[in-house]
Amino acid sequence: MFEAFRGSVAQWECDMMGHMNVRHYFAKCDQAIRFTALKLGITPQKSRDEGIELVITDQHVRFLQEQHAGSGLGIRMGVLDFSDKQIRLYQEIYNTLSGDIATTFITTAEPRRVADDELVAWPEMAQAFAAANQTEIPNYAQPRSLDLAPGTDTMTMQTIEELGLYESSAGAISGANCDVAGRIRPAFLIGHIADGVVNMTQKFKTRGFIDDPERRIGGAVLEYRLIYRYRPRAGSLFTVRTGLAEVMEKTNRFATWMMDLETGKPILSAASVGLSFDLDTRKVVAPPPEARAEMAAMMTPGLFI
Template identity: 35%
Template sequence: MTILAPLLRSSVQTWECDDMGHMNVQFYVAKANEGLDVLAHHLGFGPTQARTPGNGAGTAGAILLPREHHIRFHREQRPGAPLTLEGSVTGREGDTLKVYEELTNTASGVVAATINADVVLADAATRARLALPGVMDEAIDNMMTDVPPHGQARGLEMGPAVDAPALAQADDMGLVYTWQGVVKPAQCDMHGFMLQQHFMGLVSDSIPNLLSQTRGDDRSSDPNIGGAALEYRFVYRQWPRVGDILTLRSGLKHVGPKTYTWAHWMFDVETGKAVATAEAVAVTLDLVARRAIGIPDAMRAHLESKLVPGIGA
């Protein structure tokens, strides 16, 4: 049985939507992370507790921080849609919590997205991991629930994450150069760390360059055809800061009748180290009918020639 606690109630703003006309993937991450702050309150570790010096747990200024996300996008949400987010704990491995969150359309009750996260407690100012305080133990046990079938992974394999790649390795494998830029203050929290929604946002920003180099597409020339993500797995490996230069390399892992699976590797240009790896299942979207369309045979043959063996998140 799945029992979820109330976390957020909000709506889709126009500025949260992209050229597909629906809420962009990065804002699902933003809402999920905001929901974690509320979940901490339900676990007996609310904002007052976190801010109190000398609370005996060494956790003043601590936050719940996802180290991995799995997100399924069930129904697109368009401007003005009312949203409700609920969540709970589904497991514990030492000081790592398994957290499940479910975003629904408040009016219809239809599930918009499901989010599973591996979550740790961390010092907000340094990102150093902390032990879960004893004050949470009973509340964690009381909030344990099951992940419902529709919240499970569907198109992605959720095995162990790949070893952290290096930028040189990505280039040797022939991954496509899809994005590069500098981390801006507006993308960071008060301590100068890039917010997790922007990991997803940078990948989203890269997609037009990715498609232009792998399929020859230019979405700006065809307003009737777009794309949509169905499922994402994100593994966060480092925490970029203001002024860091990031670059993205992407490759095609799998091509199916309607879907294709991309892998995205994000690196710090200065160090060459991976800051995140991700996989995404995506479809081509008819923006008039608002439905997925199949991949033409000629396009599939072209995409299959771009497959990169051994790539993943």
């Protein structure tokens, strides 16, 4: 594998849980993708002159170890598959001080023309680079609770309303969060989902668990599957709708759809597995049976991404 990023965790990148917020893992991953694009022949100059970019379409992510302010981070990556239409990459964010793996990404990306979002041919050097940097997915990065099956193309705002999915966040796409082509960066799509987690927690909380005055209970995501359906431009309005898909002993599975309010088109769909943990001991907290039963009553049957 090759090195594609070096940096650290800033204090401002950490959230109320005391660790680096999920959006910043994706932001650092995005920087590594851009470094990889350079190696594939999609240079910054080529992007500016010809309007060609390496566009992420699908990701599977596992969060293995939380990172705190001051942690040094690196990203190494390799190529899993390469074809004339797409590349599948393996990336892992690791702590440069301890060597521990923090997060793993399985990322699918395509060479696209910004103007019309059409696929284009790879630069000449791409195939040779991909062949020289082949790797495999290690056991600790394999999908655990989420599969990588193709997503559905049938979700509409009407279906979302019929399913009764909860609006956890909504707003407008800021130009400050977009790339040079004016389209939102993936990290900020995740950021808008993360912005709604507090609202989602309030919606799906259970009596006597989250509100226990004797304990400071927080939450964290263990695993994500994301399908990027299209990248809206600055000024686009969105809504994020979430439903509870499954309640397990220590974890819960959610499904989330981000929709364009003007066009009704899906922007992003995501499946996630999360848990509760004690903010003081940093240990996982399993909800008692009565809390799980309460949450099970809030599940949305037939929820999908």
